[in-house]
Amino acid sequence: SLPAQDSVTVLGQVCCDSNGKLNAKSVLLEAGPDQGGQQVQVDLSELKEYSLFPGQVVVMEGMNATGETFVASKLYEGLPLPFYTSNVKMETDEVSEPLSVLVACGPYMPSDSLTFDPLLDLIGVIVRDRPDVCLLLGPFVDSKHEKIEKAEVTETFEAIFSRCMESIVDGTRSVGCHLVFVPSQRDIHHHFIYPQPPFTLPSLSKDQTQRVTLVSDPCTLLINGVTFGLTSTDILFHISAEEISSGTGSDRFSRILKHMLTQRSYYPLYPPVEELNMDYEKFQSFAQMPLTPDVLIIPSELRYFVKDVVGCVCVNPGRLTKGQVGGTYSRMLIQRSASSEDGQRASPCLAAQVVKI
Known part of the structure; x- marks a missing residue:
């Protein structure tokens, strides 16, 4: 925020000058706490294109002749982290078996009933298609369910959850996924x-626990040499409500997804939406992307x-139920590729589709 007649390059976090929604006239750039946390108004009029949201860390080039407004002429975002590369070298003629993955996201009950009909349909799909891994994301007992909101429930939430887990674990036993x-x-x-800690399922038998993994939201998993980033929190919806853009030419989903990867975070929006109860001590350890x-x-x-x-x-697999009707899930077939001779990562070959239940 010091006056300067020459072009300068600054690093900071995008924020809004009021409690309202970010717009082209309300953008501030805030320095980090190590630099004193100073804020300066940003003029975006000279940028040919931009896509900004509160909490985004950016580098801007420009002038601040008056000390009050920084006129940005260039905008830079970060680079994504490297991909995972295995230290174990695959032989060139060694071909790993393709990995079959099914992904579904709750709610798993229709909005007018506490029965698991859509979930039972999904279990039927799992038994038929026999995937190696099923990634199942909540909500399993949805706080927005009509019956729960109206307090028309005759059993505890824990009992409903246990019933749901038993249906899935027992129903897929023959598959062994x-x-x-x-x-x-x-x-x-x-x-x-x-970030949210994993579920606990003390009722699982020893045999069942061998094929069940309970993870946090968000998390990063390594499955057969392929890395998966998982989050059940709707960051896509949250950022799309706050983002401002001009002249980018790309579609909104791709822009926001790229922001997540270049910001290296599963939740780069700051401040978060009001309904999200953020634990900032745990955020750095559990909500940043390690790769x-x-x-x-x-x-x-x-x-x-x-x-x-x-x-x-x-x-985005969609949700397994949409109100009173079935929604969608996703399935993938992933063939891991051997690393190149110089040890560089080779992208896995992947076929993915979203399917109506």
Whole structure:
């Protein structure tokens, strides 16, 4: 915020000059706490294109002749983190078996009933298709369910959750697939905080626990040499409500997904939406991306999709139920590629689709 007649390059976090929604006239750039946390108004009129949201860390080049307004002439975002590369070298003639993955996101009950009919349909699909891994994201006991909102429930939320888990674990026993459960902010029986700790399932037998993995929201998994980023929190919807853009030419989903990868975070929006109860102490340890995943699973209320964004396959499987009717899930077939001779990562070969239940 010091006056300067020459062009300068500055690093800071985008924020809004009021409590309202960000717009082209309300953009501030805030220095980090190590630099004193100073704020300066930003004039975007000289930028040919931009896409900004509160919390985004950017580098801007420009002039601040008066000390009051920084006139930006160039805007730079960060680079995504490297992809995972295995230290174990695959032989060139060694071909790993393709990995079959099914992905579904709750709610798993129709809005007018506490029965698991859509979930039973999904279990039928799992038994038929026999995937190696099922990634199942919450909500499993949805706080926005009509019956729960109206307090028309005759059993505890924990009992409903246990019934749901038993249906899935017992119903897929014949398949032997590995089950991964991700909690959601909308799971009424679970901790209402982000990042969110894994579920606990003390009732599982020893045989069952061998094929069940309970993870946090968000999390990064390594499955057969392929990395998956998972989050059940609708960051896509949250950023799309706050983002401002001009002249970018790209579609909104791809822009936001690229922001997540270049900001290296599962939740780069700051401040977060009001309904998100953020634990800032845990945020740095559990909500940052340790690497760029090969596959990013990012369920949203926005329309389902499969997109390749800077080499990362991003999948919104949609929700298994939409009100009183069935929704969608996703399935993938992934063939891991051998590393090149210089040890560089080779993208896995991946076929993905979103399917109506």
